[in-house]
Amino acid sequence: IYDPAGYMGVTIMQPDRQPYAGQRTPEEALAAYATYTSYFGRVTVNEAEGFLTHHLEGSLNTGGAGSDYKRFYTFSGNRLTLQPPASANGNKSELTWEKLPDLPASELTETHKQLFGFYRIESVTRQVVNGESLPANQYETAFIMYAPSGHMAVHLMRAGREPNAGTRQTPEEALAAIQTYGSYFGPFSVHEDEGYLVHQQIGNLTPRRPYADAQRFFELTDTHLTLRPPAGTNAEGRRVQSTLRWARISN
Numbered sequence: 001i002y003d004p005a006g007y008m009g010v011t012i013m014q015p016d017r018q019p020y021a022g023q024r025t026p027e028e029a030l031a032a033y034a035t036y037t038s039y040f041g042r043v044t045v046n047e048a049e050g051f052l053t054h055h056l057e058g059s060l061n062t063g064g065a066g067s068d069y070k071r072f073y074t075f076s077g078n079r080l081t082l083q084p085p086a087s088a089n090g091n092k093s094e095l096t097w098e099k100l101p102d103l104p105a106s107e108l109t110e111t112h113k114q115l116f117g118f119y120r121i122e123s124v125t126r127q128v129v130n131g132e133s134l135p136a137n138q139y140e141t142a143f144i145m146y147a148p149s150g151h152m153a154v155h156l157m158r159a160g161r162e163p164n165a166g167t168r169q170t171p172e173e174a175l176a177a178i179q180t181y182g183s184y185f186g187p188f189s190v191h192e193d194e195g196y197l198v199h200q201q202i203g204n205l206t207p208r209r210p211y212a213d214a215q216r217f218f219e220l221t222d223t224h225l226t227l228r229p230p231a232g233t234n235a236e237g238r239r240v241q242s243t244l245r246w247a248r249i250s251n
Helices: 026-034 110-115 171-179
Strands: 007-013 036-046 051-059 068-076 079-083 095-098 117-128 141-146 151-157 181-191 196-199 214-220 224-228 239-248
Touching: 007 141, 007 151, 007 181, 026 036, 026 171, 036 151, 036 181, 051 141, 051 151, 110 181, 110 214, 171 181
Parallel strands: none
Antiparallel strands: 007 036, 036 051, 051 068, 068 079, 079 095, 117 141, 117 239, 141 151, 151 181, 181 196, 196 214, 214 224, 224 239
């Protein structure tokens, strides 16, 4: 997903991923990590030389944040082809993407029109329903994006992630990477009268069959988006509500 304000995010999921058999093992984490790509940040375009650069703010790859990924590009009709620089042995790869059409005007609510764009995480809070505040783990950085095609994606990265020790990721390193990063994507729908969105997950870093829809109650202003999943029950049996507050970063 690209935004005219200069932000981007990518998610790529390979087919036939196997769900975890039970408690996630390092080997299962490595298989999930190897079949999913997710990163996000800024994008700049060099039209004269025909390439764009993804400036990574966050990435599933623990060594990816802060990197610049150069991609040569061509357009053909409604298709975009991206080509990374050739590898050391001269091999080249291409990814061709098909642009999805915007939602019909007849399907757009006022919330759709105000929602489209990119947001960066501002805070995460937790509290017992009608009660005390609880500690909440914060994200180092995160983006959530809503596209005019009716699709969304979210990228969530924790602080303090360690890069791999070697050139190949170990199962234990893959497990640590997955435990500190979240990502899913798919179509979304707006239930304006009831005050909630539904994120229809067609892909997720965590392999599942099937993926569950994610309901999010929302508040939306010109500058911020607040999302609340349905309240859950914690280990003490108390009902706990989480709240994610996002600041708009695109127009």
